[in-house]
Amino acid sequence: MASNHALPVDLVYIFLVVLSAVMTLGIFATIAVFGLKYRRRHGREAHQIEGSLILEITWSVIPLGIFMVLFGWGAVIYFHERTPPRDSTEIYVVGKQWMWKIQHQEGQREINELHIPVDRDIKLIMTSQDVIHSFFIPEFRVKQDVIPGRYTTLWFRATTPGTYHLFCAQFCGTEHSGMIGQVVVMNPSDYQNWMSGGTIVGSLAQNGQTLFQQLGCSTCHRFDVQGRGPNLTGVFGKPVQLQDGRTVLADENYVRESILIPTAKVVSGFQPIMPSFQGQVSEEQLNALVAYVKSLSQAPAGAAGTPTNNPGPAANQ
Amino acid sequence: MATVAVPVEQKNYLNAEYGIRSWLFTTDHKRIALLYLVSITAMFFVGGFFALLIRLELLTPAGDLLLADTYNKMFSMHGQVMVFFFLIPSIPAVLGNFLIPMMIGAKDLAFPRINLLSWYIYIVAAGLYLWCIFSGGVDTGWTFYTPYSSLFSNTHVIEAGLAIFIAGFSSILTGLNFVVTVHRMRAPGMTWGRLPLFVWSHYATSIIMLLGTPVIAITLVLVVLERTLNLGIFDPSRGGDPVLFQHLFWFYSHPAVYIMILPSMAVVSEIIPCFSRKRVFGYTFVAMSSIGIAVIGFLVWAHHMFVAGISLYSALVFSFLTFLVAVPSAIKVFNWTATMYKGSLSFSTPMLYAIGFIGLFTIGGLTGVFLATLGVDVHVHDTYFVIAHFHYVMVGGAVLGFLGGMHFWWPKITGRLYPEGWGRLAAVIVFIGFNLTFFPQFILGYLGMPRRYWDYSHMPEWQGLNVLSTAGASILAVGYLLPMVYMLWSLRYGKIAGDNPWQATGLEWKTPSPPPTFNFDETPIVTEEAYEYDKMPLPEEVSLER
Numbered sequence: 001m002a003s004n005h006a007l008p009v010d011l012v013y014i015f016l017v018v019l020s021a022v023m024t025l026g027i028f029a030t031i032a033v034f035g036l037k038y039r040r041r042h043g044r045e046a047h048q049i050e051g052s053l054i055l056e057i058t059w060s061v062i063p064l065g066i067f068m069v070l071f072g073w074g075a076v077i078y079f080h081e082r083t084p085p086r087d088s089t090e091i092y093v094v095g096k097q098w099m100w101k102i103q104h105q106e107g108q109r110e111i112n113e114l115h116i117p118v119d120r121d122i123k124l125i126m127t128s129q130d131v132i133h134s135f136f137i138p139e140f141r142v143k144q145d146v147i148p149g150r151y152t153t154l155w156f157r158a159t160t161p162g163t164y165h166l167f168c169a170q171f172c173g174t175e176h177s178g179m180i181g182q183v184v185v186m187n188p189s190d191y192q193n194w195m196s197g198g199t200i201v202g203s204l205a206q207n208g209q210t211l212f213q214q215l216g217c218s219t220c221h222r223f224d225v226q227g228r229g230p231n232l233t234g235v236f237g238k239p240v241q242l243q244d245g246r247t248v249l250a251d252e253n254y255v256r257e258s259i260l261i262p263t264a265k266v267v268s269g270f271q272p273i274m275p276s277f278q279g280q281v282s283e284e285q286l287n288a289l290v291a292y293v294k295s296l297s298q299a300p301a302g303a304a305g306t307p308t309n310n311p312g313p314a315a316n317q
Numbered sequence: 318m319a320t321v322a323v324p325v326e327q328k329n330y331l332n333a334e335y336g337i338r339s340w341l342f343t344t345d346h347k348r349i350a351l352l353y354l355v356s357i358t359a360m361f362f363v364g365g366f367f368a369l370l371i372r373l374e375l376l377t378p379a380g381d382l383l384l385a386d387t388y389n390k391m392f393s394m395h396g397q398v399m400v401f402f403f404l405i406p407s408i409p410a411v412l413g414n415f416l417i418p419m420m421i422g423a424k425d426l427a428f429p430r431i432n433l434l435s436w437y438i439y440i441v442a443a444g445l446y447l448w449c450i451f452s453g454g455v456d457t458g459w460t461f462y463t464p465y466s467s468l469f470s471n472t473h474v475i476e477a478g479l480a481i482f483i484a485g486f487s488s489i490l491t492g493l494n495f496v497v498t499v500h501r502m503r504a505p506g507m508t509w510g511r512l513p514l515f516v517w518s519h520y521a522t523s524i525i526m527l528l529g530t531p532v533i534a535i536t537l538v539l540v541v542l543e544r545t546l547n548l549g550i551f552d553p554s555r556g557g558d559p560v561l562f563q564h565l566f567w568f569y570s571h572p573a574v575y576i577m578i579l580p581s582m583a584v585v586s587e588i589i590p591c592f593s594r595k596r597v598f599g600y601t602f603v604a605m606s607s608i609g610i611a612v613i614g615f616l617v618w619a620h621h622m623f624v625a626g627i628s629l630y631s632a633l634v635f636s637f638l639t640f641l642v643a644v645p646s647a648i649k650v651f652n653w654t655a656t657m658y659k660g661s662l663s664f665s666t667p668m669l670y671a672i673g674f675i676g677l678f679t680i681g682g683l684t685g686v687f688l689a690t691l692g693v694d695v696h697v698h699d700t701y702f703v704i705a706h707f708h709y710v711m712v713g714g715a716v717l718g719f720l721g722g723m724h725f726w727w728p729k730i731t732g733r734l735y736p737e738g739w740g741r742l743a744a745v746i747v748f749i750g751f752n753l754t755f756f757p758q759f760i761l762g763y764l765g766m767p768r769r770y771w772d773y774s775h776m777p778e779w780q781g782l783n784v785l786s787t788a789g790a791s792i793l794a795v796g797y798l799l800p801m802v803y804m805l806w807s808l809r810y811g812k813i814a815g816d817n818p819w820q821a822t823g824l825e826w827k828t829p830s831p832p833p834t835f836n837f838d839e840t841p842i843v844t845e846e847a848y849e850y851d852k853m854p855l856p857e858e859v860s861l862e863r
Contacts, residue, residue, distance in 0.1 A: 009692050013763070016690065020683040027654060027679050031672055034657040035664070038593075040855070047659035048851045051599035051652075059651040060644055067640035070690050075633050077692025082629050097469075131465040132559060134624065134699060138765025141696040145625045147560060148464060149553020152626045165776065169699040169767040171458045173469060174385045177770035261556055278554055 002164060003140035004157040008077045081142065084155035088123035092287040095133035095146040098175035103287055107200035112181030116158055117191040123155040125252055129283045134170035137183055145170055151252045158185040208292025211285055229274060230267050236297035241268040255290050329831040344429035345834055350415035352436050357403050360443060364398035367391045372787040378780050380772035388771040389456040396459025401481045402443055404715050405573065408580030410491055412722045413519045415730060417495060419825035420513050422504025422843065424835040427497040435490035442484035449476035458769060463551035463562040467543040475544055478537040485534040492526030495519055506843030513823055513847050514597060517604040518583030521611040525572045533569035560625055567618035575614045578710055579607055581718025582649055585671045588725050589653050591821040592668035593660030596848040599652045606645035613642040623694045632691060639689035646682050650675060666740030670721025673748045677713025681706060702762025705755045713751055720800065727804065728814030732831040735811060739803040747796035753789025757782035820856040822848050
């Protein structure tokens with residue numbers, strides 16, 4: 001089993017295969033037996049039978065019962081698959097026609113390859129810069145569509161070192177079948193070696209901080225005094241009171257939307273004066289900004305790039 | 318059975334008038350059914366040609382036969398042609414059109430001119446679609462997912478979208494015609510409880526056509542407008558939502574699956590009692606399960622979107638409802654099987670197709686249960702598992718039902734018998750070819766082969782199963798071509814059928830074959846329940862010669 005999700009999925013799958021085999025063979029066998037026993041012969045007439053309420057109820061209720069068990073079983077697995085543990089290692093993924101771009105927190109970047117350590121919870125925060133893609137690792141039994149305009153997440157814990165296929169599962173144009181790569185699951189020591197190789201210019205959050213200055217975000221979103229925009233320290237992961245009375249959770253999608261469409265959800269007490277950064281920042285830069293804003297909730301203000309294993313104040317989703 | 322040669326002078330719907338005008342301006346539901354038969358058969362071979370190229374490309378892992386873009390167009394147009402121009406009109410517009418008025422003892426449908434209009438609309442739509450094909454085609458998949466279809470594809474999305482939009486009106490008008498006909502045109506004594514199950518199932522189908530089709534029509538218009546006027550409804554960079562498209566698309570396209578399968582169930586519900594010489598087991602349950610499928614079928618669309626970023630809780634609700642819709646389908650399978658119990662079974666061609674239908678639909682339905690199970694769907698979604706599943710339903714179910722129905726009513730439609738030996742041979746070939754084509758795809762899907770892959774050279778281990786599948790497809794093609802040949806042959810050389818060669822119940826068998834233009838000389842008065850097979854004599858043993 002290559003990931004923590006693989007065994008639960010395979011178990012219910014095997015149950016379904018057995019159930020289907022029994023049902024299908026049962027129906028085929030019944031038809032075959034009837035076909036032999038009741039084939040047309042001289043001197044034997046069909047026996048007229050109207051139906052049977054008891055039988056109808058039986059063969060409605062029993063399948064319904066089995067279906068309800070399957071519903072619950074599948075739902076529990078799905079619930080688990082969709083609920084990443086809080087202290088997962090977060091890795092950003094950007095899909096584009098026709099490649100996967102990966103950004104690690106520590107600053108490493110890869111294309112069509114994802115290097116991860118074994119036995120650690122990994123949460124992918126994914127978006128697309130063009131059409132819908134789907135991030136699919138068959139051996140991990142996980143898949144999630146990657147959608148332009150927002151983040152979707154996927155989490156797993158690889159359990160066996162090795163190299164696994166990575167596919168795009170949602171049709172995305174000419175080279176759809178070429179949008180493939182590999183997931184390399186490494187022992188902790190190999191992973192450390194891999195992490196320390198290559199040239200890295202700062203962590204993702206540090207890059208985000210640089211961008212925050214360059215784009216002029218810091219002129220309004222100040223940390224010393226109250227600026228024209230809200231102070232972003234400690235905002236991430238907390239509920240935010242909006243101007244129109246709604247309360248939203250400040251998650252990745254909220255931060256992202258606030259950068260691209262600032263007027264969509266204006267924080268209570270502030271004016272809708274922020275310009276949109278749509279088209280001015282790439283998806284990778286957005287990820288860096290999100291990582292930076294996130295880092296502001298994990299450590300003293302401005303101390304970006306600190307270890308990510310500080311307990312966040314709330315779950316991300 | 319008297320095989321006295323029918324005097325040539327005896328007037329029926331085929332020889333009542335001659336000439337091309339008598340066909341193109343006919344309002345006779347039977348002639349319109351034949352117009353549809355010719356048109357959808359032509360479209361079937363267009364779609365089949367695309368399938369052939371797909372299977373040939375996948376014979377080898379490398380993308381070496383077609384260009385990537387060409388391949389993408391092939392599977393897109395295969396799906397669009399087969400779904401919108403073959404499967405959806407197939408049984409309703411041909412057999413439904415031909416039989417519903419006869420089965421309820423009416424002279425025609427309620428709106429004969431609208432019936433002809435719906436064929437013309439279909440022809441305009443099919444013509445536009447063919448033009449789309451010849452001007453370069455479309456590559457969006459049959460699903461038209463945004464923002465690929467709205468902003469990124471450089472192919473003829475507008476023509477394809479408009480063609481399917483127009484075809485939708487044909488479907489809506491047919492549905493409207495059937496609903497009104499079943500409500501208003503039943504012969505005296507033909508109560509709802511005496512309706513043949515064929516009619517019940519088509520009634521359920523018609524309701525879906527009426528309520529669902531407008532949604533896909535509007536959705537495709539939105540895609541067209543997005544491309545032409547740059548509306549931004551599905552464009553995330555302007556606050557639009559690409560996933561909204563999927564909700565709208567599947568709101569129709571899931572019920573559309575039932576538009577394709579319910580009419581096949583209609584056919585099977587007629588064939589099995591006839592070849593078992595028995596009343597159908599649990600008439601009320603079979604009838605009501607059609608209505609149940611039509612109603613619940615409208616509430617399950619988002620099960621196509623479990624990995625598309627919908628909320629966790631809505632996924633739970635849609636999974637639950639999907640399990641519910643499986644129950645009425647199971648009820649039908651059990652009732653058909655029970656109908657054979659203590660019957661007097663014969664295995665003529667229609668019965669072979671009906672039994673094939675039960676077997677393949679059972680597999681198709683059970684693999685649907687895999688997909689309803691949330692944790693499993695996440696893994697097999699968008700893989701060949703899904704492809705195999707819906708081909709078991711759409712081909713193993715819908716197409717086998719269509720072929721079974723065509724053989725069953727061929728004597729009524731043409732007045733001639735098809736050659737029984739060839740018929741049985743073709744049915745067996747279709748069954749074997751079909752399973753060989755699609756069963757390996759379940760395994761491929763579980764191994765992780767995504768759908769719509771033109772090239773799998775990095776995964777050469779998938780080749781063996783793909784070769785099996787392509788081999789199966791060539792057998793299946795033979796199984797499709799054989800009936801084309803022997804049925805055309807039978808038009809001239811087939812034995813004269815007589816009014817009721819199967820000794821089947823139902824009003825359509827109580828009138829000559831082929832029927833006169835207005836079906837009945839006198840409006841029949843119905844005094845008995847459907848499927849009173851105990852009152853019917855056994856049919857003459859059909860000879861296997863030729």
